[in-house]
Amino acid sequence: MNEHDVQEAGPGGLASVLMGKGALSSDWLPAFKAVPRDAFVPDKLWPGTAGGNRQGEVIDRQTDPAKWWGKVYSDIPLTTQWDDGAHSGTGKGRAPTSSNSMPKMVFSMLRELSVERGCRVLEIGTGTGWNAALLTHRLGPDNVVTVEVDPAVAEEARRRFGATGLEPLTLVGDGSAGHLERAPYDRVIATCSIARVPYAWVEQTRPGGIIVAPWGPAYGGQGIARLTVGEGGVASGPFVLSSAFMRLRDQRDTFPPTSSFPGADAWSADGEKRASSLSPDDMGDWIHMFTLGVQVPDMFCRVQAGTDGAYRLWILDMAGTSWATADYEHGRTEYEVVEYGPRQLWAEVEAVMSWWHKQGEPQFERYGLTVTSQGQRVWLDSPDNPVPVRVP
Incomplete structure (x- = not known):
């Protein structure tokens, strides 16, 4: 089987899998077909698992193109950087720090974003650029801003954007600050996890706008929060599914030995x-x-x-x-x-x-999150029922 055969079989097969899982909706299918995942994956990748917390050995497109294509068109995350770029070679580093996310998660989050024609979107965490390219295909380059903290990662994403003709405004900076110059946004989406919703995201989202972001405490466990921004600068909404994303660099925890x-x-x-x-x-x-x-x-x-x-x-x-x-x-x-x-x-x-x-062993869908200028709180079933915080 040559690379072309795998390419022809791969996208269609992955689309069927994602549609069967309810992740890829009909309104996102044209973007999926027009923005191939392989155009946003480097030659060297470390295939992950559905949970995203284990990586396999490196696969190099130059030496094993069939296996590379097979992994690219599987519903798994693909690690593309270790240790903020300090790690080189073909082995595994200490911590994965950039990836091409699991397709089921990509399209599930895009579905929750509920974009409409003319929506202006701020993305936090460009990564390889696939997510921003999908948004750009659907909304147009003038309506998508993507922010990446790592200059090398951002530059590689710009190269891929140029090669595919999909070129959103790509910025290097601290994603927790958002990008005030293009605000207000109709939608904000983060492709990295957070323990605290940066209030700048709320301030830069118009009333009625939506923020979709992976949220999780230091101990572990993450869920995708879908927040609607209200008139008074309060963002609130439910967790809609579980997730496993790398942390926003500005919010990484340091634990004592x-x-x-x-x-x-x-x-x-x-x-x-x-x-x-x-x-x-x-x-x-x-x-x-x-x-x-x-x-x-x-x-x-x-x-x-x-x-x-x-x-x-x-x-x-x-x-x-x-x-x-x-x-x-x-x-x-x-x-x-x-x-x-x-x-x-x-x-x-x-x-x-x-x-x-x-409480009846609640799962993620019964939890929710409210964010104000004073802080945030997690609730169960209703914003009026905050989860107790047991501080000593």
Whole structure:
């Protein structure tokens, strides 16, 4: 099979998959056909999984074009940069920092954006440029502004825009500031995750406009927030689906090392031991991580691997004063817990999970977000029902 054969089969097959999943709607099909994904993917890529948190080995178009085409026209994310460009070569770096997003997520978010003829759109996070090119095909270059923090990534996207004849206004800068000169916008879309909605996005969106952005707390778990901007500078709306995006560079979290916590080296010597029926394995579910992070925003976790699938889950606070561990082994119904410091962090986790069960185990679609000039709050079912925040 040569590259041309794969190309001919790839787009049509991917379109069928996306339409079958309900992601690619008929109004976006012309853009999908006119803006091929392969035109916005570099020769070297690291194929991801549907969850987006694991990358396979590098695939090079020059040495294996058939495999490259097959991955490009699969419904998976494609990592295209590691470590803000500091990493080179064909191996994996420490952290992926740019990608061509999973097509299902791309078109699901574009669907939620609800663009109409004449809409002016601000995109945060140009990346490889595919998303901005799709918007440009539908709305025209004068109606799309895209902002990218990485100059090299932005320049490569400009090259691809020029090659396809789709050239939105492409800027290098901090996306959290938006782009005031072209405001107000009818729509704002972010292709990077945030823990705080920059209020500049709300200020630069006209009343009645829509903001679509991946939002998630430091602990983990992300959902796509679809916010409508009101007359009083308040943006509010539901989470419409789960997501897994790289963080806006301006909002990346820095967590203290475990070794800096008092008592962590000695581990169980000074900590308080007890048993818990709450399994550490439940803490890895995306919705659980989201709920924990919303209610205890200064908490984060690490996993210490053991043998035969066993592991130790560390729960730590940002201040570096308290920690807890819970040991997981397959088949157990009670788990050894050690807590250290002024806070009983595992007890806080248990309280959050008890709340979640009592609320009927809500998924992302029951949560929502409201943003004002004073801050933001997550709510359940209604803006009048804020999710409790358990600050010490």
